Amino acid sequence: MSLKGIDQILKKFEYRESAIIAILQEVQEKQNYLPEKDLEYISEKLPIPLTRIYRIASFYNAFSLKPRGKHIISVCLGTACHVRGAPMVLDRLKLELGIDIGEMTEDGLFSLETVNCLGACAMGPIVVFGKEYHGQMTPARVESAIKKYKKTSKE
Amino acid sequence: MIKFTIDGIEVEAEEGQNVLQVALDNGFDIPHLCYHEALEPYGACRLCQVEITRGNRTRLTTSCNYPVQEGIKVQTKTEKVIRARKLVIELLLARSPNVPVIKELAEEYSVGTPRFSLDNDDCILCGLCERVCREVVGVEAISFLGRGSSRKVGPPLEINPQTCIACGACAYVCPTNCIKVEENENERTIVRWGRTLPMKKCKVCGRSFAPWFQLDYFGKITEGIPKDFWDKCPDCR
Structure with a gap:
């Protein structure tokens, strides 16, 4: 993220240390992860020690310190989704994308993650592409879903 | 001055002190790994657990972050306390089987080989x-x-x-x-x-x-x- 962009976010939160989580969320919003130099810049501007920011950023699962793809694919592995076949969907996703859990495809389009429950068990197995929820997923539907997102990101 | 008892012996403390601090100053032996007098208590290692009676309620709690109160009864060596400490030591020993200070504690409290799978970390996250x-x-x-x-x-x-x-x-x-x-x-x-x-x-x-x-x-x-x-x-x- 540009330093100007970070400045704007910091200004919006009036440089309050207590707003650090909200600040990190907004910084992450744009690029799906928190780059080292952005965190250093925030620590300098607030100003709070870098360790305090890393402590928070490494604690919450919502934050990533590793680059993630444009579309984050989250496969629900909660009990309900699990018994409805989520592991098979996950295996198919791994195969189609050629990556393991927590990795990003080489073209930077997709990252694969697992979650423990999305609170919509009736729709299971659920896979979330970015912010779109896909219920009743099957291994067969994985391919078409990926294709769709590949297409939309080309446009 | 706040007066209370530790193992039946009357001790005096100042407002704002914690039980462990007072106990150590008075020569009571309470094991502890995450406490240091120069730092804020943290209550992480759970070794300093004691039984504290306040009114008619007795409970097991960490003494390092328990503020002294008038009239409380602190017991440092009851069966319950020893049992709690033994479990803590067993868990610590499973995490760090090669750390001398933990091996000594295990010997003192006669804790044998832990039931839990052994790790080999030398940091106990005491903070x-x-x-x-x-x-x-x-x-x-x-x-x-x-x-x-x-x-x-x-x-x-x-x-x-x-x-x-x-x-x-x-x-x-x-x-x-x-x-x-x-x-x-x-x-x-x-x-x-x-x-x-x-x-x-x-x-x-x-x-x-x-x-x-x-x-x-x-x-x-x-x-x-x-x-x-x-x-x-x-x-x-």
């Missing part, structure tokens, strides 16, 4: 290093990272903390001695954090005695000490 760095030194070069079973203490990015002054306070307070400090003629290295800093030579005897960064920092945070104080080693001051 003393992190607290001393923040509360006493004030540089916050290290902190807790991650969560749950992958939680650990370290600098941001887990290597070479840029704000670390290599003072070695973390190594000094570490109960398991897992933070090592190495010194050669010109440099001091805090091995666990991967931080190496050049040291200043004493103006009088010429011996390297402390990192430049550390002395600069001390010069900044202290008042009314002549500048050349930080040019001489402790022996020549």
Whole structure:
């Protein structure tokens, strides 16, 4: 993220240390992860020690310190989704994308993650592409879903 | 003055003190790994558990962060306390089977081989290093990272903390001695954090005695000490 962009976010939160989580969320919003130099810049501007920011950023699962793809694919592995076949969907996703859990495809389009429950068990197995929820997923539907997102990101 | 009893013996304490502190001052033996008198209590190691009776309620609690109160009864060696401590020691021993201080505790409380799967971590996450760095030194070069079973203490990015002054306070307070400090003629290295800093030579005897960064920092945070104080080693001051 540009330093100007970070400045704007910091200004919006009036440089309050207590707003650090909200600040990190907004910084992450744009690029799906928190780059080292952005965190250093925030620590300098607030100003709070870098360790305090890393402590928070490494604690919450919502934050990533590793680059993630444009579309984050989250496969629900909660009990309900699990018994409805989520592991098979996950295996198919791994195969189609050629990556393991927590990795990003080489073209930077997709990252694969697992979650423990999305609170919509009736729709299971659920896979979330970015912010779109896909219920009743099957291994067969994985391919078409990926294709769709590949297409939309080309446009 | 607040009066209460520990194992039936009456003791006096001042408002704001914690039970463990008072007990140790009065010569009671309560094991503890995450407590240091210069730091805020943290209640992480759970070894200092005692039974405290207040009114008609008795409960097991950590003494390091329990504020003294008039008339409470503290018991440090009841069956319940010993049982709780033994479990804590067993868990610590499973995590760090090769740490001398934990092996000694296990022997003292006759805890054998743990039922749990053995690990070989020399850090018990007591947080003393992190607290001393923040509360006493004030540089916050290290902190807790991650969560749950992958939680650990370290600098941001887990290597070479840029704000670390290599003072070695973390190594000094570490109960398991897992933070090592190495010194050669010109440099001091805090091995666990991967931080190496050049040291200043004493103006009088010429011996390297402390990192430049550390002395600069001390010069900044202290008042009314002549500048050349930080040019001489402790022996020549």
